[in-house]
Amino acid sequence: MYTIVVYDVEQRRVGKICRYLRRYLNWVQNSAFEGELTEHQIEEMTAGLRRIINRDQDSVYIYQIPERRWCTRRVVGVEKTNLDTVL
Amino acid sequence: MYTIVVYDVEQRRVGKICRYLRRYLNWVQNSAFEGELTEHQIEEMTAGLRRIINRDQDSVYIYQIPERRWCTRRVVGVEKTNLDTVL
Numbered sequence: 001m002y003t004i005v006v007y008d009v010e011q012r013r014v015g016k017i018c019r020y021l022r023r024y025l026n027w028v029q030n031s032a033f034e035g036e037l038t039e040h041q042i043e044e045m046t047a048g049l050r051r052i053i054n055r056d057q058d059s060v061y062i063y064q065i066p067e068r069r070w071c072t073r074r075v076v077g078v079e080k081t082n083l084d085t086v087l
Numbered sequence: 088m089y090t091i092v093v094y095d096v097e098q099r100r101v102g103k104i105c106r107y108l109r110r111y112l113n114w115v116q117n118s119a120f121e122g123e124l125t126e127h128q129i130e131e132m133t134a135g136l137r138r139i140i141n142r143d144q145d146s147v148y149i150y151q152i153p154e155r156r157w158c159t160r161r162v163v164g165v166e167k168t169n170l171d172t173v174l
Contacts, residue, residue, distance in 0.1 A: 004091065004150060006091075008118070030118075031117075032095070032119075056165065060162070061161075061162055065158050066157065070153065071150055076133060077136075077143075077146045078142070078145065
């Protein structure tokens with residue numbers, strides 16, 4: 001399952017959430033990650049996020065697309081991570 | 088074409104880019120928009136973004152999924168905009 005995660009969280013939790021998401025996905029730009037995950041990994045990641053964030057203040061959106069090829073990505077400006085080279 | 092836009096731009100350009108993207112898409116959270124666009128609208132929006140941003144400093148990622156139903160969205164924490172009520 002191709003997964004895109006974008007988050008809008010209190011500044012003091014950004015570092016923790018960023019480190020957590022790096023365990024599952026590729027950093028794309030500030031507050032955005034993407035990558036291929038299994039259903040189990042998504043459930044595990046989501047449960048972990050629920051523990052880390054403040055659910056009354058923070059917002060994490062998890063987009064899932066069954067097939068990577070169904071999602072095209074276009075970059076305007078700086079491509080902060082060239083995902084094609086990310087193993 | 089279902090479109091998700093996430094951006095990571097210099098603070099002084101955030102307002103301008105946000106106002107611009109509101110003309111095309113629904114604000115989801117800080118630095119994230121989504122919505123249905125035609126191919127022409129995407130081209131038009133992308134060209135406009137190229138004029139607005141600083142291409143050496145700013146980063147805008149545009150994800151396109153041909154069918155809205157191919158993309159599921161899960162929110163952890165605050166859902167800042169309930170897109171189901173956005174007309």
